[in-house]
Amino acid sequence: MNEINFCPLDYTMNLIGTKWKPIVLFHLLEEPLRSGILQKKVPGISNKMFTQTVRELEKDGLLIRTVYPVVPPKVEYALSTRGKSLQYILESLDKWGAEDCKK
Amino acid sequence: MNEINFCPLDYTMNLIGTKWKPIVLFHLLEEPLRSGILQKKVPGISNKMFTQTVRELEKDGLLIRTVYPVVPPKVEYALSTRGKSLQYILESLDKWGAEDCKK
DNA sequence: CTGTATCCTGTCGGATACTG
């Protein structure tokens, strides 16, 4: 890597520029969701990639993982403040896609 | 893939959701650039990935490739109308990154 | 200058089975 022409866009893409991350975040915009529900909203994602994705998002402080000590286990994911600050971008991406695929 | 919960965001990410595409497009926002210049603005990218990236962007109609029949060869890349319509999003991603990495 | 063609390695990412 070279930092000479580093641009913030690059920084952003390193956080959310993967196949699944934006979609996961997008589905959390409205409300926190428990694990199973969230995963079902991202069809095509494998169990492995789902876990890996939310783990990285948690590590980067974009979402918060809450474990409820009940049986059966219940885990809920919610956007952090930092994650919520992406709302505008996620919706822009969504809107652009909606407009563009009409053509 | 499953289309039940297909969202436009997914569509957008399939077009520009890679490591290099947004950066390449971003550097073309101001003005068309010839190949060598553009590539130098994306440090860290290998020759192979650069060619591959612009080829896909061209195929998807996001940029236009113009070959000038001169010696030495001159090739220029410019955003298409469709590519320009991403300006807003690219700048949002850039701004977010600039804001966020202050913290 | 611009782009292509190999080769080669690491990682992505799915399928499956299993634990608490």
Add this chain to the structure above:
DNA sequence: CAGTATCCGACAGGATACAG
């Protein structure tokens, strides 16, 4: 229900050499 572990094929992506 939620998550982990392993296996394994596919491909992203770099280095290098070469062509027009």
